[in-house]
Amino acid sequence: MKDALPVPRELKAFANDRQLCVVRFSPCGLYAAAGAMEGTVRRWKVEARTPPAPVDPKKPDKPPKDFSPVELVPLPHLRGFNGWVQTLAFHPKDKRIFCADTWGRLSAFNYEAAEPKPLWENAAAHEGWIRRLAISPDGAHLATCGRDQWVRIWTTEGKLLAEHRAEDDVFAVTFAPAGPIVAFGDARGRVQTWDFKTKQKVREFDASAFYKLSRLQDVTGLRTLTFAEGGRSLLAGGCEPAGGGFLEGAPLLMQWDTTTGKKEAEWRFGAAKDGFVMDVATHPDGTLILATSGQPGSGKILFLRLGEKEPYFAHTTMANCHSVALHPDGRRFAVVSMNRASAGNGRPKTADGSYPGNQSPVHLFEIPS
Amino acid sequence: MQWPKKTAAHLSALALGAAMATALGVPGALAAAPLHPRVDELVAAKATASGQRLAAPAADAEFLRRAWLDFAGTIPSATQARQFIADPSPTKRAQLIGRLMAAPTFAERMAEVFNIQLMERNGDSEDWRGYLRAAFATNRPWDQMTREMLSPDFKDASLRGAGHFITRRLEKVGQQETDYPGLTRDVGRLFMGVDLQCCQCHRHLTVKEYKQVDFNGLFTVFSNARLQAAAGDYKTPWVQEGLMTNKYEFVSVLNQVKGSTGPRVPLGAEVPLPDPAKDPLWIVPPNTKTRSAGVPKFSALGELSRRMASPENPYFARNIANRIWWQFMGRGLVEPLDLHHAENPASHPELIDTLAKELVAHRYDLKWLVGELALTQAYQRTGVLPAGAPAAPVELFTAALExxxxxxxxxxxxxxxxxxxxxxxxxxxxxxxxxxxxxxxxxxxxxxxxxxxxxxxxxxxxxxxxxxxxxxxxxxxxxxxxxxxxxxxxxxxxxxxxxxxxxxxxxxxxxxxxxxxxxxxxxxxxxxxxxxxxxxxxxxxxxxxxxxxxxxxxx
Amino acid sequence: MNPLCKPWEHAASRRQFLGASAGTLGGLGGLLSAPAAEALRAREKQVLFVWLDGGMSQLESWDPKPNTEFGGPFRAIRTSVPGTHFSELLPQCAKQAHRLCVVRNVSTQDNAHSSGVARIQRGDPKNRGVAYPFFGSAIAKLMGPTASKLPPYVWVKPGSGGFKTEDAGFLGPRYGSLAFGDGKAPEDLLRHASITAAEDVERNELRELFNRRYAAPRRPAHTEASSFVFDTALELMKRQDMFDTSKFPAKDLDRYGRTELGQHLLLARTMLEAGVRFVKVGSYGWDTHGDNFNAHASLVPKFDRAFAAVIEDLAASGRLANTLVIVMSEFGRTPRINGHAGRDHWPEAWSVAMAGCGLNAGVVVGSTTEKGTEVKDKGHDIGALFHTWFRALGIDSSKTEYDNNGQPLPLAHEDMVAIKEALA
Structure with missing residues (x-):
């Protein structure tokens, strides 16, 4: 087995004035974007910095305290959305970004544009909340899924190609590395692969561990689906719910063989307070970088290699990690977390009586080479 | 059915008195002056003054069932009923009472009565039941029992059960705070007949005598007690008292007037606190190494229980006399049972005074009081209302109450x-x-x-x-x-x-x-x-x- | 016997002092002829009280603030009342909005469940050191059973059933509730398998014979009370089929939703039809400190469907005019969204929805600020809601008082008054 990736170090945290749902890097590596819990997409230029002259001449390798070799420089927001923007995806080859909101809008923008206007948009791509948007590796197709129980396949020009009505609210969708195949999973932990050319189900995967009926509440633990090992296996991340309301449960990752549908492995990361695997990024060397969010304020970044029992690295000092994105250079990643003391803090006012919302910093990490 | 002739009644009472005195080891001199004729005089006087007729004596069968339920806690068999009804003896009722009260089931029954009254179905314990049974089996005086319950000796196997009254009430329920106010209230209600709950935060709005200081004087004693788990010498949960050198301070929520008090028997005098400058504070000083909290010399529980269960505290005897009367007559002379105060006089003021006074004179002997009440005409009257008259007010006790x-x-x-x-x-x-x-x-x-x-x-x-x-x-x-x-x-x-x-x-x-x-x-x-x-x-x-x-x- | 006056109130016990001096409520029945009594029965006022334990979010229900900082992901939708919008999670209730009266400026004191649940359901009166009755117990005391003789206060809830006395506070345990745990009849409700219905009637007649003979020369109070509870028991037993959700029509089961709350609200409707004075329906699990939006996306539509169905049915049968319907929690949820996408406890500004008896229909009372963080005016505390409910049921809570052992106690917080805009 190859050597494990080195332990990452945090470069810098970039503050925001809103809570964010998701962060991604553009394939060119020069831009980053994040969907917010408001009708905007936050954009940054990713800029390299050279270290200034050392502060202490005796220690020439030690840069000043607040120096980061990479900066996120804010650009004007992408606008025109309602509710929240919970999902977005960059085109793998051209300069487009696709974003979807919780009111059913799907839009495409040029992510480099200084004052961006939508290239195209569909205000009623779904009835209500679009939970996940994925783009095929070849850049030909978009997939969306939503609370309206639909899974839809689009051209990147916004033309509907195929659709499938699931049995429940659909929480996650992702493209297989090759072929006209998507995987999607619904509120009750029913995951399947689906051929959008033949419009046939390919295989079912039992993800019912992600679901629990707690009193009146259908508690959905499923958050993310990812193909791994070149499509040989499928991963589902989320939570094994212990109960609704407060919502406690252990972060859970499951792995199935895509050709047989057989479960190959499952991981539980921590106790009931540790919550959800919210997002998964796959390093080119196969290492999974997982972001988890739980109660109260618990959040982790985990490095896990498939085939191993436990993550070999856990970063535990950030609160509620909601999303993780790997830079295309494989050396940096960004994490959406939460401001300090944002756990169960809904009620207090500040000393001056104001009532500010919570905020999500974006933390930038470096994996040393 | 007629009451036995007066002389006969006295004779039977005397006979019973002697029999009971022998059975119980009570000095003959005390038993020689029966209380029950005086009780009946006072009840009859009040009924007459109110223009009400007294109901007839209960039929034998009616009396038999009542006495069995009261003194044995159950009913007699059909055979026992037949025998009693057929028995021609004029003293058979007194004999029955004597027999039932001398049987071991009487102590069981009294233990049950007091368990229900004192714990109000709020948790049971074997030690507690055992304590009550033993206390009533040996006819322990009520003042002594009160001291044993309010200042328990948790190390004495025969007495620690008495502590259940306090320890159970100090148990935490769910996320609630320890209910010190509830314990304070219950002590006032059950041992003195005064419900001071309203006085926790301000003077009582409808009862003049009940002051905020009365509640808090009791509260400071109990809130100084910490529930500890069974360990070492303590086989049951127990309470540990803290050092008390300062008065408890409180504020009225009505007028923001501040007050303070040391331990205090409600409606009585304050107990002086030890002076840290002069008095030695500890029997066993706290030890930081062993983390033991120490035993203070001044025990507020001890001081309080001693002063509360004392002839100096008139509420103490009146409360238990009223509760015993309620238990056997179906209604307190003072109602509600826990609202003794000047503007809520007893239905028969002289009667409650007499009962309380005699109880003190008889050194809080509850068995003596129960025996006397059982011999009254009031207890032995039928529950059937006199024909032709509208029902008299219940507080006149003209007929037996259900x-x-x-x-x-x-x-x-x-x-x-x-x-x-x-x-x-x-x-x-x-x-x-x-x-x-x-x-x-x-x-x-x-x-x-x-x-x-x-x-x-x-x-x-x-x-x-x-x-x-x-x-x-x-x-x-x-x-x-x-x-x-x-x-x-x-x-x-x-x-x-x-x-x-x-x-x-x-x-x-x-x-x-x-x-x-x-x-x-x-x-x-x-x-x-x-x-x-x-x-x-x-x-x-x-x-x-x-x-x-x-x-x-x-x- | 006067159906509004319970025989035990004549009992020579401590409890006789615990009554309300609600003289206006008694004294009617005995004077009425049979048809008039029937008419009175048809007009009898009832209450359906839906309790969403843990706190439903006002922002994901009655008071949406779409596209604001704390507004969450959901849309607001039009309702049957022009200009009034509900959250998109309430599509069925939106169609019933013209029958509802929503108070959006509820502002209460307590943000803890342990104390808040009781404080709210007791109406949070001034602290006089006594435990006030929950609303259901208060109505059981003030209005008693209907002519149906069924227990006046029934609680349909998840979990355990039985006789729940703690709601009654100082009124005493008989004003507690009879709880149908998990919608099932309480213990000993079903006739014993070894006894036929005819035998049951026969032995009960014998029991009455013994009672009559015993009571004739005595005060009647205990015998009457005894007969009353045995009669009530029989009334309940007779209706045991009616309380069996498995026998409800499939169409109704579907309309209300085959969920716990759906079936419980359907059971509640059946109980109201059978003549229960006050039905409380409890639903647990609304304390969404984590993942609030997915939780509400699952919870609210289930409530929506069931609640809209019961409103529709009560309206269709004409019962709504005499049935006060209330839905509420111990507080709302915070506008600020916490780090785990949850909402916490927020008594400052939240909503209560009501309908029916004595209330204006199709109105929204009060409002909150743009972000939903505060009520716009002074707002209404729970005491004002209690006054409103009492008034809607024809009880003048500014004049009527409880009598607790000689201690006069107001029915609701005396510094508060009914919400004028809500009352018809």
Whole structure:
């Protein structure tokens, strides 16, 4: 087995004035974007910095305290959305970004544009909340899924190609590395692969561990689906719910063989307070970088290699990690977390009586080479 | 029925007094001056002054059932009822009382009465029950018992059970804070007859005498006690007192006036606190190494209980005299029981004074007081109202008042009446019977669940509930008792032929009285109509009797 | 016997002092002829009280603030009342908005469940050191059973059933509730298998015979009370089929939703039709400190469907005019969204929805600020809601008082008054 990736170090945290749902890097590596819990997409230029002259001449390798070799420089927001923007995806080859909101809008923008206007948009791509948007590796197709129980396949020009009505609210969708195949999973932990050319189900995967009926509440633990090992296996991340309301449960990752549908492995990361695997990024060397969010304020970044029992690295000092994105250079990643003391803090006012919302910093990490 | 001639009554009382004195080891001089004639004089005087007639003496059967329930906690058998009714002796009632009070079941019954009154169904403990039984078996004076309950010696195996009164109330329930105010209130209510709850935050709005300082003087004592888990010398949870050198400060929420107090018997004097400059503070000083909290020299619980259970505190004797009166007469001389104050006078002020004074003179001897009350005409009167007159106000005690049966009494009475006592209580007589073998524990759980009040809800009145009605109508255990089974009531009666005799047997077994003519007729009709299934019909007839209000109350 | 006056109130016990001096409520029945009594029965006022334990979010229900900082992901939708919008999670209730009266400026004191649940359901009166009755117990005391003789206060809830006395406070345990745990009849409700209905009637007649004979020369109070509870028991037993959700029509089961709350609200409707004075329906699990939006996306539509169905049915049968319907929690949820996408406890500004008896229909009372963080005016505390409910049921809570052992106690917080805009 190859050597494990080195332990990452945090470069810098970039503050925001809103809570964010998701962060991604553009394939060119020069831009980053994040969907917010408001009708905007936050954009940054990713800029390299050279270290200034050392502060202490005796220690020439030690840069000043607040120096980061990479900066996120804010650009004007992408606008025109309602509710929240919970999902977005960059085109793998051209300069487009696709974003979807919780009111059913799907839009495409040029992510480099200084004052961006939508290239195209569909205000009623779904009835209500679009939970996940994925783009095929070849850049030909978009997939969306939503609370309206639909899974839809689009051209990147916004033309509907195929659709499938699931049995429940659909929480996650992702493209297989090759072929006209998507995987999607619904509120009750029913995951399947689906051929959008033949419009046939390919295989079912039992993800019912992600679901629990707690009193009146259908508690959905499923958050993310990812193909791994070149499509040989499928991963589902989320939570094994212990109960609704407060919502406690252990972060859970499951792995199935895509050709047989057989479960190959499952991981539980921590106790009931540790919550959800919210997002998964796959390093080119196969290492999974997982972001988890739980109660109260618990959040982790985990490095896990498939085939191993436990993550070999856990970063535990950030609160509620909601999303993780790997830079295309494989050396940096960004994490959406939460401001300090944002756990169960809904009620207090500040000393001056104001009532500010919570905020999500974006933390930038470096994996040393 | 007439009361015995006065001389006879006195003679019988004297005879009983002597008999009881011998049985109890009470000095003859005390027993020689009976209280009960004085009680009856005062009750009669008040009734006359109110223009009310007194009801007749209870019939033998009525008295018999009442006395058994009160002093033995159950009802007599049909045979015992027949014997008592047939007994021509003019002193048979006094003899019965003497016999029942001398039996070990009397202490059991008193322990039960005090468990229900003092714990109000809020948790039980074997040690606690054992303590009460032992205390009543040796006729321990009430002031001593009070001190043992309010300042418990948790290291003494024979006394630690008394601490349950406090420790149970200090247990935390769920996320609630330790209920120190609740314990404070209960001590005032149950040992002094004063409900000070309203005075926690301000003076009492309707009772002038109850002041905020009265609540807080008690509160500071109990809030200084910490519940500790059983460990080492302590075999049960126990309370540890903290060092108390400062007065407790409080503010009225009504007018923001501040006050302070040290420990204090409500409506009494404040206990001086030790002076840290002069007095040694510790018996065992705290030890930081062993993390032991130390034993303060000044025990607020000790000081308080000593002063509360004392002739200096008039509320103490009046409260227990009133509660004993309530227990046997069905209504307190002061009502509510926990609202003694000047503007809420007793129905018979001289009577409560007399009872309290005599109780102190008899060194808080509850058995003596109970024995005297049992001999009164007031206790032995019928519950049937004098014909032709509208019902007199209940507080005149012109006729016997109906009283609730505790769930325990009800269960024992129903097992005795239906002839299943031996099987359920003693575990005998199961040989050759099909079906499950029921246990007493199981019956107790079921009957208490259906018939006892909710925790902390005093059981003060006859209380027919929907829960009890559904229970009697449909519960499997109740139904089981009514099936014919070797030697039980239905079995006994089913083997008889004469319906009048059958009705009498049922009635004597269940109601402790012979059947009335219309009841005999009803049974005859009932059996005729159900000729094909006599046993089951008898079971239904017996059900109607045990489900009736006559069986449900102590009347 | 006067159906509005319970026999045990004549009992010579401590409890006789615990009554309300609600003289206006008694004294009618005995004077009425049979048809008039029937008419009175038809007009009898009832209450359906839906309790969403833990706290439903006002922002994901009655008071949406779409596209604001704390507004969450959901849309607001039009309702049957022009200009009034509900959250998109309430599509069915939106169609019933013309029958509802929504108070959006509820502002209460307590943000803890342990104390808040009781404080709210007791109406949070001034602290006089006594435990006030929950609303259901208060109505059981003030209005008693209907002519149906069914227990006046029934609680349909998840979990355990039985006789729940703790709601009654100082009124005493008989004003507690009879709880149908998990919608099932309480213990001992079903007639014993070994007894036929005819035998049951027969033995009960014998019991009455013994009671009559015993009571004739005595004070009647205990015997009457005993007969009353045995009669009530029988009324309940007679209706045991009616309380069996498995026998409800499939169409109704579907309309209300085959969920716990759906079936419990359907049971509640049946109980109201059978004549229960006050039905409380409890639903647990609304304390969405984590993942609030997915939780509400699952919870609210289930409530929506069931609640809209019961409103529709009560309106269709004409019962709504005499049935006060209330839905509420112990508080709302915080506008600020916490780090785990949850909402916490927020008594400052939240909503209560009501309908029916004595209330204006199709109105929204009060409003909150743009972000939903505060009520716009002074707002209404729970005491004002209690006054409103009492008034809607024809009880003048400014004049009527409880009498607790000689301590006069107001029915509701005396510094508060009914919400004028809500009352018809």
């Amino acid at each position: 009283r609730p049966l505790s769930a325990e009494q009800f269960l024992r009475a129903v097992l005795a009446a239906l002839g299943e006592q031996e099987r359920i209580v003693e575990g005998r007589g199961w040989e050759g019977l099909a079906g499950p073998r029921h246990t007493l524990k199981e019956f107790e759980t079921t009957f208490l669940g259906a018939l006892a009040n909710a925790p902390r809800e005093p059981e003060l009145a006859v209380n027919p509930t929907l829960r009890a009605a559904l229970f009697l109508r449909n519960n499997d255990r109740v139904q089981w008792l009514l099936e014919r089974r070797r030697g039980n009531l239905v079995d006994r009666v089913a083997s008889m032929t004469d319906t009048a005799a059958m009705a009498d047997e049922l009635s004597l077994a269940i109601f402790t009285r012979p059947a009335a003519a219309e009841e005999k007729a009803a049974l005859a009709t009932h059996l005729q109509r159900n000729a094909g299934e006599r046993e089951r019909a008898l079971g239904r007839f017996a059900w109607a009797m045990i489900s009736s209000i006559e069986f449900f109350t102590n009347h």
